[in-house]
Amino acid sequence: MGNSSETVSFVLAAYGNVGALKYMYFSIILFWYVSICVANTVLIVVIHVDRRLHEPMYILLSNLCVNEINGSTSMYPLLLSQMFSDSHEVTLPWCFLQMCCMYTTASAEFCSLAAMAYDRYISICHPLRYNVIMKTERVFILILLVWMYSFLIFIFSFSFIFSLKFCGNVVNNVYCDHQLIIRLSCSVSVHSFISDIFFLLLSIFIPFTLISVSYMKILAVCRKTSTENKQKAVTTCTPQIVSVSNLFVGCIFHAIDSSVLVAQVPGEVRVILSIYLLICQPMLTPFIYQEVAAVNAELLI
Template sequence: MENSTQFMSFVLSAYGNIGLLKYLYFAIISVLYMAIVFANTMLIVVISMERKLHQPMYLFLCSLFVNELYGSAAVLPFLMVQVLTNTHVVPAHYCYLQIFGIYTYASIEFCNLAAMAYDRYVSICYPLQYHVIMTSNRVIMIIMLSWIYSFMNITFTMYSSVSLPKCGNIIDKVYCNNYSLVKLACSDTTVNNYGGIFGTFLSVVVPMVPISFSYIKILSICLRSSKETKQKALRTCTPHLASLSNFFFGCWFEILQGRFDMTHVPAVLRIIISLYFLVCQPLFNPVLYGFNLSMIRQQCKTLFLKKYPIQG
């Protein structure tokens, strides 16, 4: 506890001395962020305005796209500012706010994907009762619970980390990270480590339970069904499984990087890995669902390209 304090700011040391490359990095991040905002906002507008898309699957997708905007806003504007500065100092209160935004984004993403898996399970396994089970009120309740659950989970997880006395203020990353804060602590962090594991369990393992249950049931139905049913299930589930895999592996890479010594890995590659789940997922989902689902493509054309009649 000696020489410990609560710092008013933190220094992000992973940027290093990038010189004139900062303008190239700034341009790349700006283009990525504009693409994320445009693609996700467009799909949210399309789903909101078109009554044909006010169905459970598309409402869950709308929640997913809102979360992509939320998660990218927690990181990318901050990165653009930091890339152009030379000091890379971030106020403590903003550092905590960014950690909260990143972790709630990840938790909400897994909860949204769990809700979408359950929706696919009901659609494939109980097609005749689908609209009785997946009512509008139930869908809205599931979406609200996903967000509230994630905010409460991360609030409790962060509370003990923020209050820890710190013996330093240098974070070896390009954004603030909860585990990095814990490593700066002067006191015993055993409770915090267990709390972090429990928080990860609530954010990742709990949503994976309905996902696993849903796909086990879907697989069992497909094995007993006709070729046509199998093809329908494959078309329906492939985008969701691709999105889940992309996000899961992105988060796993970030967790491994925080827990193990990665100094032998080039700094640029470490940065790309740490940003993967925060940048690629918000780009991947709109492309995956926007171009893959015919109804969304149709409504996009109808809404934004009315001058050009859509040929049957």
């Protein structure tokens, strides 16, 4: 295709022809999506109903669960709809909307974990000032800032895509990946490289730096405290460490999927690599945090 005016939709070529297996794939995907929504919603409801959990840590956790549902919703409905599609086409507006939702929630995930790490840092390292610093009003303002920051990162990083002229419309993936879409443009400028660096710096590097600093200070304090306090710190911090670790595993898989090595990877494996984070992370979050919520609720009786 010659230019953007002729390109009204993209074809998601990674679906291929699944034949009769589409009913099985549809059932599995639908079950997993519903399970993600139910698991995260249950945790949100438990935190809302149990007044003992109306603390900054659990307010931030509720926001993280909302983000997991948002991220999953940006992916799974499209997967479900494409199971029964013969053309696997996605219109430009829907494709850009999916990119906006996916990359905003990805940034919000790291930023939310950074906010939770800061909360644990204040709780463990400055317990006497915790109620003053982490007021409920400030926590809600912090959550609002996380979402505004994440959305603006996407706009400033990838808004140039909306004005690109495309010489092709076949995206070799199951969702609208910005790097693959940029490769379809008639002229790839330096803006694509700069936008990736900008997004990685603001959405991953800076939040990860804040998380690392928070936990290094927590570790320094725990070395000087009692065994009981160390166990409490480990109980509340371990889920966040697991979440951050899994996010980086997903980022590595995404980097592999976007690299030149992708041609050497089987199609089925490639699809799993590309959506690994949206398969594991949304389900991992409610299960690794529910035990912490239960333990802390018992301690508050």
